[in-house]
Amino acid sequence: MAKVLMKGNEAIGEAAIRAGCKNYFAYPITPQSEVAEYLVKRLPEEGGVFVQGESEVAVGYMIFGAAGCGERVMTTSSSPGVSLMSEAISYIAAAQCPAVFVNIVRGGPGLGGILPSQGDYFQATKGGGHGDYRLLVMAPDGVQEAVEMTMKAFTLAEKYRNPVMILGDGLIGQMMEPCEFPDDLKTEATNKDDWATNGMDYRKSDKRNLVKSLFLDPTELNNNNLILKAKYDKMRKEEVRYEEYNTQTDYQVLIVSYGTMSRVCRTSIDLLKKDGIEVAMLRPQTLFPFPEEAIYNAATKENCKSVISIEMSMGQMVEDVERSVKGQREVEFYGECGGDIPSPEKIIEIIKGLL
Amino acid sequence: MQTEIKFAGFGGQGILLSAKLIAYAAMKQGSFVAWVPSYGPEMRGGTAYCTVVISDKLIGSPIIKNPTHLVAMNRPSLEKFAPDVKKNGIILINSSLIPVRSEREDITELIVPANDTAIQVGSVKAANIVALSAFAAKSELVDMEILKKCIKEEFAAKPKIIPLNMKAFDEGVAIARQS
Structure with missing residues (x-):
């Protein structure tokens, strides 16, 4: 069809x-x-x-x-x-x-x-x-x-x-x-x-x-x-399902984000790449079961300095991200939840603050 | 390459439909597309708007603050969104309802008396098709024959109104060509 x-x-x-x-x-x-x-x-x-x-x-x-x-x-x-x-x-x-x-x-x-x-x-x-x-x-x-x-x-x-x-x-x-x-x-x-x-x-x-x-x-x-x-x-x-984005690079920051928010992050990652900044994303497709092992592996990659959970909430999935990273990296959070979806530019600003 | 078009006007002016038709035509040409309506409380009495994103690659964020082009069907839409349009974009102004202009020097204004033209061909309801075809002809974003086919498909259940909309389509193209 x-x-x-x-x-x-x-x-x-x-x-x-x-x-x-x-x-x-x-x-x-x-x-x-x-x-x-x-x-x-x-x-x-x-x-x-x-x-x-x-x-x-x-x-x-x-x-x-x-x-x-x-x-x-x-x-x-x-x-x-x-x-x-x-x-x-x-x-x-x-x-x-x-x-x-x-x-x-x-x-x-x-x-x-x-x-x-x-x-x-x-x-x-x-x-x-x-x-x-x-x-x-x-x-x-x-x-x-x-x-x-x-x-x-x-x-x-x-x-x-x-x-x-x-x-x-x-x-x-x-x-x-x-x-x-x-x-x-x-x-x-x-x-x-x-x-x-x-x-x-x-x-x-x-x-x-x-x-x-x-x-x-x-x-x-x-x-x-x-x-x-x-x-x-x-x-x-x-049943764990997830998608990786830009993880084959030497990224310094790993974003964990899902649904609509992950699409904004994808745009931000593309724009940051043009500035020579590599950022990767792991997008959980299943939220339960949660891709704990995949996040741990992506977070502990050699040059990855920090992990950030970006959500249209006041910080919910971030607790599962912290659990997955097991204290091996700092886990940051950014979220907005009034209904206005954060812009790619806002995400870029937040990411640059982590570098 | 990604292009974003914001269609804006009063509820009932066929804003969502014009936007859907250009998205549909672009999809048929093999592009990635997203059609994002405003569904917030603004719909009641304010400006209704809808953004179409057309891209040659998978679309990231479909939420666009600064669109490439704007199709403004009423005055509040022009005043609200004209400042957001990226430079070198097209701003279509429905001059039947909008007595002012965008006051932008860095864009192309396309002045289309969409309501008056639609009334001339038979019904003011076709004003959105006049504006759509004029915009499509000027921007060259989609193949005009494919767009025409999409309109016929959309109205397939109401074949009686197809000839009217085809006339409106041709008039819109003519206005764009003369401008």
């Missing part, structure tokens, strides 16, 4: 359809409402269902219901909406159901603003809801990557029977860029007969399946948490 020019939000909707998602529940919120606008038209054409919930709390449990039945299911929202869904996300993780959550992040805390932000890093990677669970979190830096990550998210959610989150931001959702939908990213849905409440007649079985997150017996609860932990450890081994 030829490339099409699409808004990130619409492309995410189309990607979900191409990945075989037939169930989409949502509640409108800027800056991601176009996903629902797109899918309300497209899903019925594909035999799918869109239901607008009465609130994000309700949507979270609609997702739980469909996921518990073994269906491919997605919702999209933005920061305050994801806060409301967080209780259900915790339940879904505890009950080991696959589901895809897309957060097109806006400024916070509270109602905040509607412009791009990366202030939900903690919420996404450290658990917005309660208990010992993790989400597999992917952060696209443009429309094409948003498409690919959305398609992969369904496969990964089923592989781990765990919710997967796409962490975008208002720019990724609102921007149009050329994109294509690679057929090979669509996978067959896994057989879920041994756990999903998909109907005993449907699966021709006398065995009842129970999807639950309540384990009153301490041994049983501990065992469930051990099962979850084993899955998160497996993600750490198998």
